[in-house]
Amino acid sequence: MKPRLLFGLFVAVAVAQLAVPVGQIWKYEDILHTGTIYKFRTAPVDPYDAFRGPYVALNYADTVASLRQGEKLEYRAPVYVGLRKDAAGFAQFGEMSGVPPADGDYLRVEFLGTTGANVSNGQFRLPFDRFFMEETKAPRAEAAYWKHANRRGQTVDATYVIVRVKGGRGVIEDLYIKDKPIRDFLAREAATQ
C-alpha cells in the first residue's frame, strides 16, 4: 500500500478512535447543562473498581416498573422506562417498554427480568451505578454512605443522587447525604472530629 494512502487511512482511524470518547464528553456535557433534574433514592452495595480508581457503588431502591401489555423482553435487553417526579422531586418510574415513550422524560435501562410470579412487573438496572471520588476521599465517602444509607424498614437519613436526564440518558450531578453534597458532608464531618 502507498505510504500516503496508509497515512490517510491511519488519520481516519485515529479520528474515529478519538470520536468515541469526544462524542461521549459532548453528549454528557450537554445532558449536564440542559437535562431535567431528578433525585434517585439509593441503597448500599460493596464497591471497588481497580481500573477506574475508587468509587462509591450505588444501588437504587425499588427499580421495578410495570411492563407494557403484550411486551416480551429479553434478559439484559435495553428497555425504556418513563419518569415523573413526586412532590419532593424524587423520580417515580412509569411504564417500561422496548420503545421510548412518545412524550415526557424517560431512561434507557437494562432489563433484568420479571418480578417473581408477577409477570406484569419488570426489574431493571439503572445505568449510573457508581460515583467516582478522589482516591483518598472515596473510602471515607463509602463509610459515610454506609452509615447513612437507606435501608428497608429503618428510619435513616436520606441518601440520594441528583441526576440530569435527557434523551433517555442520565448523568449524576452529585451524591447527597443528609441533603448535603458528599464532599461538603465529609468536610464538615472531618471538621467536627
Add this chain to the structure above:
Amino acid sequence: MKDAGHVRWLFRELPELVGQEVIQSDVAEKLRQHYGKSEMAGSTTKRWAIVLFSILGAVLIVGGIILLLAHNWEELSRPMRAAISIAPLAISAAFGSWLLWIDLDSTAWREGVATAQTLAIGLSIALVAQTYNLGGRFDEFMLTWSLLALPIAYLLRATLPALLYLVGIMVWAGSVANQTGSGLWYFPLLGAALPFVWWTSRPNRYHPRPVLLLWVLALTVCIGTGLATKRVCMKMDAWPVVFGGLFTVLYLVGAWWWSEAPTVWQRPLQNVGALGAVGLALVLSFAPVWSHAGWHHLWDNVSSPRVGLELTAAAVFPIAALALWVRSWTRRAWSEVILGAVSAMTAVGWIAAMYEAEIISAVLFNMYLFVLGIGTLVIGFRILRLGTVNAGMMMLAAMILCRFFDGELSFLVRGVAFIVMGIGFLMANLMLMRRIRSVN
C-alpha cells in the same frame, strides 16, 4: 556461536584477501554468506530485545498514566479531566501518524506506538466514564475497545494490537455468553483478524511474530468458541462434538500449513489441537460424562431462530473437521488420520449417548485412546523419535490412570499395573535408543 567482532574483522579483510589473490572472489562470497547468517541471527536477537523493550516501555507508560488519572483529581475541573482523559490517545495517534508520514520501517517504533495507542483507547473510554460517573456495560466497553484497536494492527503492521484484539473479543464473548445468539458475533469478529494472521504469516510462517499470534489465536479460539456456543455446548450437551471438531480442525490445519516447523514451539495449532484432542478423549472415556446427552435436551432447547443459528455455527466445526480428515486419508498421512479421528469419534459417541448407550460411547473412547497411544508409539519407532514414543506411552499411561480412578480396583492390582507401565516405558526407551545407535 561466532563472535560478532571476529566476523566484522573477517568481512573487512575479505576484499584485501581477494585483491592479493589469497582467496578467490567466490570463496569470499561463500564466507560472507556463511558468517553473514550468524551475524544476522545475533542482530535478530538484539532487534527482538529492542521490540520487547519498546512494548514494555509503552505498557509501563500507559499503565502509569492509568494509575495517575485513577486518583481522580478533584482540583481539576470536569472539562479539564475530560481533556486529560483523551490526551494519551491523541498523543499516541499523533506518533502513529508521524511514523507513517516519514515511512519509518522500525518494528520497535511501530510495536511501541501501536501498544500505547491500543491501551490508550481503553484508557480514554474508561476515564471519560469515570469523569461522568458512568457505570456502563462491560461487554460494550470491551467490544468498542477491541473494534477500535484492530485497524492499528493492520495500518502499523503491529502484532500486539492483534493479540489484544483476540483476547478482547474472547472476553467480550464471555460477557455476553448468557444472551442467546449474541455471542455468535464472536466468529465474524474473529474473521476480521484472520487476514492479519495470514498477512503476517505469508513472508515466513515460522517467524516469532506469526507463531506468537497463532498461539494466542489457538488458545483464545478454544475458549471463545465454548463461550459463543454456550447454549449448544452446555444446554444441549453437544460440547463433545463441538470441541472434537474444533481440536481436529486446529490440528489438521496446523499439519497442513505448518508441518515443516523446526521446533515444537513453532507448531502452535498442532500442539493445541493435539493436546485438546487427547484431553477431550480422556474426559470422554468416563461413562458418566455422556449421561446428560439426550434428544430431549436437543429439541427442547431449539426454542428460537437464534438457537438454530447457534446450532448451525457449532456444526461448522465437525463438518470442517470431517473434510480435513478425508484429505488426510487421501494423502495417507496416518498420524493425521489417527488424531483427526477424534471429531468423527465424538459424533458417533454422542449419537450413541442420545440413545442412552453411554457405555458404548465410553468404551469407544477407551479403544480410541488405546489405538492412538499404540499408533503414536509405532510411528515414533518408525521415525526413530524418542519424543513421539514417549507421547504414545504417556497417552496409554493417562488412559490406564483414568481407568483406575474410574473402576473399583484394589491397591495391589493398581500397584502391579503401574510397575508394568513403568517397565514398559523404560524398555521402549531402551529399545529405541539401541535402534537409533545401530542406525547411526
